[in-house]
Amino acid sequence: MRFTLASLAALATSVAAQSSGNLTASLLSSISDRDDVGVFKGLLSQLPTLIDDVLSDAKNGSKNLTGNGQVTLLIPNDVAIGSFLAEYPDTEDLQAALMPVMSYHVMAAPLKGTNFTQPNGLTIPTFLDGEDESGTSYNLRAPAPAIQEQYGQGATGQVLFAKLEGLDSVKLRTRQGDGSGQSSQSGLRSGMGQVAMMDIVDGEWDGGVYQIVNAVLEPPAPCSNTIRSLKDSLSALDTALNKTDLWATLNTTPNVTCLAPNTDAFQSAGNPQDDLPVDDLTQALLDHTLHSPTYTNYLVDGMKIATASNKTVRVTLNDTGIWFNDAKVVEENILTNNGLVHVLDRVMTFTDDDSDDGSDDGSDDSGSGDSSEDDDSDDSDDDDENVAGVLKLNGVLVGAAALVAFALL
Numbered sequence: 192m193r194f195t196l197a198s199l200a201a202l203a204t205s206v207a208a209q210s211s212g213n214l215t216a217s218l219l220s221s222i223s224d225r226d227d228v229g230v231f232k233g234l235l236s237q238l239p240t241l242i243d244d245v246l247s248d249a250k251n252g253s254k255n256l257t258g259n260g261q262v263t264l265l266i267p268n269d270v271a272i273g274s275f276l277a278e279y280p281d282t283e284d285l286q287a288a289l290m291p292v293m294s295y296h297v298m299a300a301p302l303k304g305t306n307f308t309q310p311n312g313l314t315i316p317t318f319l320d321g322e323d324e325s326g327t328s329y330n331l332r333a334p335a336p337a338i339q340e341q342y343g344q345g346a347t348g349q350v351l352f353a354k355l356e357g358l359d360s361v362k363l364r365t366r367q368g369d370g371s372g373q374s375s376q377s378g379l380r381s382g383m384g385q386v387a388m389m390d391i392v393d394g395e396w397d398g399g400v401y402q403i404v405n406a407v408l409e410p411p412a413p414c415s416n417t418i419r420s421l422k423d424s425l426s427a428l429d430t431a432l433n434k435t436d437l438w439a440t441l442n443t444t445p446n447v448t449c450l451a452p453n454t455d456a457f458q459s460a461g462n463p464q465d466d467l468p469v470d471d472l473t474q475a476l477l478d479h480t481l482h483s484p485t486y487t488n489y490l491v492d493g494m495k496i497a498t499a500s501n502k503t504v505r506v507t508l509n510d511t512g513i514w515f516n517d518a519k520v521v522e523e524n525i526l527t528n529n530g531l532v533h534v535l536d537r538v539m540t541f542t543d544d545d546s547d548d549g550s551d552d553g554s555d556d557s558g559s560g561d562s563s564e565d566d567d568s569d570d571s572d573d574d575d576e577n578v579a580g581v582l583k584l585n586g587v588l589v590g591a592a593a594l595v596a597f598a599l600l
């Protein structure tokens with residue numbers, strides 16, 4: 192059958208009354224009075240196992256979360272889910288698409304308004320994991336000790352970044368796109384804003400909490416799709432990366448932050464993407480690549496972070512914002528499947544002492560509880576692998592953990 196907005200909204204009224212003590216029934220009963228999620232109600236009644244499927248690990252206790260398996264379900268409102276459903280006229284396609292998407296709408300803890308009040312925002316693991324039909328991973332990053340401490344060992348899924356915007360609304364960062372992105376998911380937004388807003392409604396149901404979002408959240412994509420979808424600000428970076436061999440590595444290396452000078456920044460630097468020899472360009476881009484996903488709420492002033500080129504970048508947090516060396520972050524926490532992108536207003540410059548072995552300057556405690564760990568010991572067994580060999584990423588990976596005892600992810 193074909194789902195339409197009208198048919199789903201009509202169904203919603205007929206299912207509200209049922210309540211048999213299962214999760215779906217509990218959710219339906221809890222949202223029965225809401226008039227902004229009628230389409231979602233209809234969808235649940237058409238796919239009564241959806242919630243159970245998405246939550247199965249949490250339900251059967253195999254997820255090991257601090258919230259005891261209780262979660263926060265983000266329910267897209269009617270406008271948001273309407274444009275999503277329009278992309279999937281075929282029921283089977285819709286069901287296949289819904290599993291990962293709904294998994295990304297499950298936060299791995301019951302979170303209410305008070306949980307979102309941190310001024311620096313919150314990195315929140317979801318249930319999204321695995322890969323899409325083309326074999327692209329949804330979650331090519333590993334959870335940080337800090338995240339697992341807060342949410343539990345089972346909180347291994349891809350993250351959302353949330354920041355309070357007003358009194359009752361939270362900005363949710365997924366990835367950004369201008370709607371022309373080349374990922375297979377790019378149509379999902381179809382004109383929606385790239386930053387979703389979450390209404391804090393603190394609804395309760397047997398599965399935990401629910402909140403309402405104004406968009407269907409797009410799972411993070413590889414760096415290349417993400418950077419290309421931001422062509423208004425990052426086309427010069429794309430040009431630069433196209434000239435080098437770096438894309439394959441950027442797309443497939445876990446735990447990456449791309450510090451991405453915007454096109455104005457490239458212009459101010461004399462358009463190195465056009466003129467610089469490829470070797471120098473490669474070097475400059477590796478200078479802007481970090482081996483940890485630096486979600487901004489984990490950054491502390493004075494922190495030093497190793498680059499893929501074995502230099503150190505110094506983080507400054509001051510009244511004017513977040514800085515990496517002399518470059519200011521103008522767009523933060525654009526999530527990719529293997530980490531994230533921060534857009535910078537200039538190409539970073541490095542001073543001579545940036546490449547010393549920079550013993551950490553005492554700012555290593557961001558409260559994340561990470562002590563320098565030698566978790567990279569098995570990374571070196573493929574250093575004859577082509578791309579990584581050329582870029583010496585493996586070597587740097589090994590060095591990076593020892594170089595900076597940064598308390599990141």
Ligand SMILES: *[C@@H]1O[C@H](CO)[C@@H](O)[C@H](O)[C@H]1NC(C)=O
Nearest residue numbers: 209210211213215216219239
């Ligand atoms: C749970 O409740 C939903 C909605 O009322 C219903 O469609 C479904 O059959 C129920 N599932 C079980 C296992 O009882």
Ligand SMILES: *[C@@H]1O[C@H](CO)[C@@H](O)[C@H](O)[C@H]1NC(C)=O
Nearest residue numbers: 247248249250251252253254
């Ligand atoms: C819990 O659910 C997961 C996912 O469906 C499954 O792999 C696992 O075997 C289940 N565990 C138990 C104890 O049922």
Ligand SMILES: *[C@@H]1O[C@H](CO)[C@@H](O)[C@H](O)[C@H]1NC(C)=O
Nearest residue numbers: 300301302303305306341342
């Ligand atoms: C959310 O807030 C509650 C109440 O303050 C707290 O107990 C809980 O630990 C918080 N959850 C997370 C994941 O921080």
Ligand SMILES: *[C@@H]1O[C@H](CO)[C@@H](O)[C@H](O)[C@H]1NC(C)=O
Nearest residue numbers: 333334335336445446566600
């Ligand atoms: C990614 O980061 C996590 C958390 O710090 C770490 O455990 C894991 O080993 C890292 N993976 C790689 C390949 O660096």
Ligand SMILES: *[C@@H]1O[C@H](CO)[C@@H](O)[C@H](O)[C@H]1NC(C)=O
Nearest residue numbers: 255256339340342343344345
């Ligand atoms: C569950 O997580 C806690 C910490 O989050 C950890 O100490 C414990 O060993 C984990 N249990 C299992 C069975 O994985």
Ligand SMILES: *[C@@H]1O[C@H](CO)[C@@H](O)[C@H](O)[C@H]1NC(C)=O
Nearest residue numbers: 419426427428429430431433
């Ligand atoms: C970079 O290469 C990709 C793939 O060939 C292409 O689609 C894209 O337009 C190129 N970017 C620029 C800015 O030329």
Ligand SMILES: *[C@@H]1O[C@H](CO)[C@@H](O)[C@H](O)[C@H]1NC(C)=O
Nearest residue numbers: 507508509510511514516517
């Ligand atoms: C903030 O830090 C940046 C980077 O170090 C610096 O350039 C800027 O002047 C600082 N601004 C203020 C107001 O301290």
Ligand SMILES: *[C@@H]1O[C@H](CO)[C@@H](O)[C@H](O)[C@H]1NC(C)=O
Nearest residue numbers: 501546547548586587589590
């Ligand atoms: C990084 O640079 C330092 C200082 O120049 C050097 O001692 C170290 O061997 C380098 N590490 C790697 C992995 O290249």
